[in-house]
Amino acid sequence: AGPMPGMRSPLSTDEPPTSRKDITGYNNFYEFGTDKSDPARNAGRLTTRPWTVKVDGMVARPATFDLDDILKAVTLEERIYRMRCVEGWSMVIPWVGFPLSALLSKVEPLGSAKYVAFETLVRPAEMTGLGGFIKVLDWPYREGLRLDEAMHPLTLLATGLYGESLPNQNGAPLRLVVPWKYGFKGIKSIVRISLTDKQPATSWNMQAPQEYGFYSNVNPAVDHPRWSQATERRIGEGSGLFAKRRPTLPFNGYAEQVAGLYAGMDLRKFY
Amino acid sequence: MAPARPRPPPRMPTWPVYLLGLVPAVYYFWQGIYGDLGADPLKVLEHALGEWALRFLIAGLAVTPLRRELGINLLKYRRALGLLAFLYVLLHLGVYAVLDQGLDWRSVGADILRRPYITVGMAGFLLLLPLAATSFNAAIRWLGGRNWSRLHKLVYPAALAGALHYVMLVKSWPLEPLVYAAIVLALLGWRLWRGRSHRAP
Numbered sequence: 001a002g003p004m005p006g007m008r009s010p011l012s013t014d015e016p017p018t019s020r021k022d023i024t025g026y027n028n029f030y031e032f033g034t035d036k037s038d039p040a041r042n043a044g045r046l047t048t049r050p051w052t053v054k055v056d057g058m059v060a061r062p063a064t065f066d067l068d069d070i071l072k073a074v075t076l077e078e079r080i081y082r083m084r085c086v087e088g089w090s091m092v093i094p095w096v097g098f099p100l101s102a103l104l105s106k107v108e109p110l111g112s113a114k115y116v117a118f119e120t121l122v123r124p125a126e127m128t129g130l131g132g133f134i135k136v137l138d139w140p141y142r143e144g145l146r147l148d149e150a151m152h153p154l155t156l157l158a159t160g161l162y163g164e165s166l167p168n169q170n171g172a173p174l175r176l177v178v179p180w181k182y183g184f185k186g187i188k189s190i191v192r193i194s195l196t197d198k199q200p201a202t203s204w205n206m207q208a209p210q211e212y213g214f215y216s217n218v219n220p221a222v223d224h225p226r227w228s229q230a231t232e233r234r235i236g237e238g239s240g241l242f243a244k245r246r247p248t249l250p251f252n253g254y255a256e257q258v259a260g261l262y263a264g265m266d267l268r269k270f271y
Numbered sequence: 272m273a274p275a276r277p278r279p280p281p282r283m284p285t286w287p288v289y290l291l292g293l294v295p296a297v298y299y300f301w302q303g304i305y306g307d308l309g310a311d312p313l314k315v316l317e318h319a320l321g322e323w324a325l326r327f328l329i330a331g332l333a334v335t336p337l338r339r340e341l342g343i344n345l346l347k348y349r350r351a352l353g354l355l356a357f358l359y360v361l362l363h364l365g366v367y368a369v370l371d372q373g374l375d376w377r378s379v380g381a382d383i384l385r386r387p388y389i390t391v392g393m394a395g396f397l398l399l400l401p402l403a404a405t406s407f408n409a410a411i412r413w414l415g416g417r418n419w420s421r422l423h424k425l426v427y428p429a430a431l432a433g434a435l436h437y438v439m440l441v442k443s444w445p446l447e448p449l450v451y452a453a454i455v456l457a458l459l460g461w462r463l464w465r466g467r468s469h470r471a472p
Contacts, residue, residue, distance in 0.1 A: 026310035034445040037309065087442070089311055136443040207443060226386055226440065228378065235310045241303045243313065244373055 001167060004160035006078035006096035013080050018091035020162050022236050027169045029188055030136050031127040039169035042128045048173040057194035060108035067173055074098040079156055084218045084252045086182035090232045095177055096160025101151045109195050116150040117200035118143045119192040137203050143187035144200035148261055154179055180254040182216045213271035218252035222271050280347045288348045292355035295323050296362060313370055320363035325451050327356035328430045332458040350406055357403040360396055388439035395432030398425045430455050
């Protein structure tokens with residue numbers, strides 16, 4: 001990983017970041033296997049250069065961007081965000097990246113565009129989890145946001161971590177970070193971004209619609225059908241075995257900035 | 272298929288089985304205390320103990336088919352395997368209640384009532400209780416062999432509950448829980464098949 005410094009951002013939390021070892025060794029990236037340690041072991045073989053991202057759909061200027069050209073055109077920031085996994089654990093991660101809105105404004109979304117759909121690379125030769133006996137998800141991995149969520153200043157496209165380029169297991173070379181939503185919304189190794197007027201299909205919602213909604217905002221009051229979301233275990237805290245669970249915050253502690261996006265919506269229904 | 276003729280029991284005493292059976296527990300607690308279980312050690316410990324419980328349950332369920340089909344007689348060690356399974360279930364439950372939930376009984380209670388995979392797991396534990404409580408010779412004499420064997424058939428639903436508990440808790444369809452479930456189903460299916468074929472003329 002080469003150096004990739006970012007400017008300090010006032011949007012960063014001052015909570016102590018989780019160790020680099022834990023952030024890069026404990027990952028959900030099913031394209032490289034379902035065990036948390038699989039991505040660190042298997043993602044090394046992924047080729048991340050050259051890398052292009054196709055941005056199309058309801059935009060005035062659709063384009064296929066070379067990632068290095070994007071990186072020359074944007075200002076990289078360091079954003080230290082809380083990350084809450086839907087499984088009940090959390091981390092604090094020093095991302096380096098740029099606001100998604102910076103990329104979207106280059107393609108000029110049309111007035112009719114309401115949603116943004118994302119897709120992960122599918123490259124079986126390098127992604128060991130794509131084969132296998134049972135198909136764990138319907139590839140490619142898909143995620144989506146409402147356009148106003150996508151344009152929110154907190155919404156980040158990350159290209160780095162801890163001041164260096166993003167390790168493959170964390171979604172290199174380009175991943176989404178939406179800190180007020182469960183971690184799985186942060187789609188990794190993005191190759192396509194499409195603007196549409198219909199709510200896009202998303203992978204975990206397709207897999208288990210009653211468990212994973214389109215919105216998936218962090219919400220301690222709405223349990224996952226199979227486990228509680230009221231508390232979380234902060235990875236690396238309390239020397240591991242004796243870590244006390246901490247209460248989960250609405251919108252993962254970003255309510256002040258984002259709760260307005262959902263004014264008047266029943267968050268039990270739109271989970 | 273002609274059943275193999277059971278061979279006499281092996282000479283090895285049972286205590287090494289208990290001793291070896293404790294090795295994984297000691298290993299995982301040791302690793303946990305020394306911070307070698309990765310980023311979320313509690314989860315690894317919880318899972319490892321649960322998985323070993325399932326392994327010992329499966330080993331216990333395999334004793335009869337092994338004897339009948341392959342003539343391998345491990346009957347002598349079945350009680351040890353069963354008690355080890357119970358011990359691992361107990362440790363698994365203890366780690367969940369004490370370390371994971373911090374003895375917050377309200378949240379444990381809510382989990383048992385509202386989370387089907389925990390309800391199923393708890394049911395499995397309750398089914399094992401009378402078996403562990405009657406796992407000594409005096410209990411067999413007191414109950415009578417017939418009643419005792421009947422009572423100990425509770426291990427079938429308990430093993431099913433354990434396997435189901437594992438399948439129900441994972442996201443997506445990783446292979447491992449399905450493999451355990453398939454083995455449990457095969458061992459119980461063998462009993463069903465055998466029961467039927469013996470009743471047939």
